[in-house]
Amino acid sequence: MKPFAPEPALTERVRDAIVGAIVDGTFQAGERLAQEDLAQRLGVSRQPVSHALNVLKEQGILVELGRKGLTVAPVEPERLCHLYAVRGRLDALAAGLAAARVAAGTAPAGPLAEVEALLVEQSAPRGSGDFAAKVDADVAFHTAIYRLSGNPVIEEVARPHWVHFRRSIQAVLADPGEHPLVWRQHCAIFDAIRAGDAGAAEHLSLDHAETAAERTAARLTKEQKAEPE
Incomplete structure (x- = not known):
């Protein structure tokens, strides 16, 4: 008989803390x-740390890096584009x-009220918060x-990937000039939703994701080429 693995709840808590x-x-x-x-x-x-690290490695959040062992995976330009290709279509469907x-x-x-409050807060001259x-x-x-769409499967499909989606959002917003542009696009998407224009809402959502991915992937590629060997 093989020994039982550590208490799953503890491994999950360790994993969540690392994420x-x-x-x-x-x-x-x-x-x-x-x-x-x-x-x-x-x-x-x-032991629970070891199990949590293995799970994160399987999810692509951690990678082996030579003698350094397990390290936090970088946000690669191609991977970012792949993530946004998927998320953009989920976002368009939801919108x-x-x-x-x-x-x-x-x-x-x-x-509706939640989104309106976010738009007011984040569209301020400097945005809100750190x-x-x-x-x-x-x-x-x-x-x-997603919740406004009325289709809970959209959020269920996205949920396991949000750590990757969130890291891609971090990569986008690492450029200070992206924040005001992102929220102008959010305003346009929500205006289409509030107007009941499904076609426009879908188009604007997909364009929002695709253009953010293109700009950020180009910036990351440029930064990587500029790094010393």
Whole structure:
């Protein structure tokens, strides 16, 4: 008989803590994650940490980097484009369905009000909050549109990939000039939803994702070429 694995809940909590530290910038791309250090920080044994790291490696969040061992995976330009190709179509589907619900008079007031508040907050001259708060607001906008669509499968499909989607959003917003542009596009998408124009909402959502991916992939490629060998 094989011994039981560590308590799943503890492994999941360790995994969630590591993911949280990655998405909030505590752990940067290329940074080594050592079992001993993580176990000490989290006050747990090495076993649940080991299991959590293996899960994150399988998910592509961590990668092996020579002698450094497991490190935080970089956001590669091609990978970012692949992520946005998928997310853009989910976003477009959600926006079109949300607009159709508005046109039919069946859209719930809660998500509509949530998006309106985000638009007011983030469209201020300097936006609202620090970098992590701006990333949170971007995620909140898109997840609110998912809920507004009335199709829970969209959010269910997206949920396992949000750590990757969020990291791609971080890469986009790392350019300070992107924040105001992103929220002007969000305003246009929501205007189409509020007008009940499903076609326009879908088109604007897909264009928003595709153009963000193109600009950011080009910037990341340029930055990588400029790095010393």
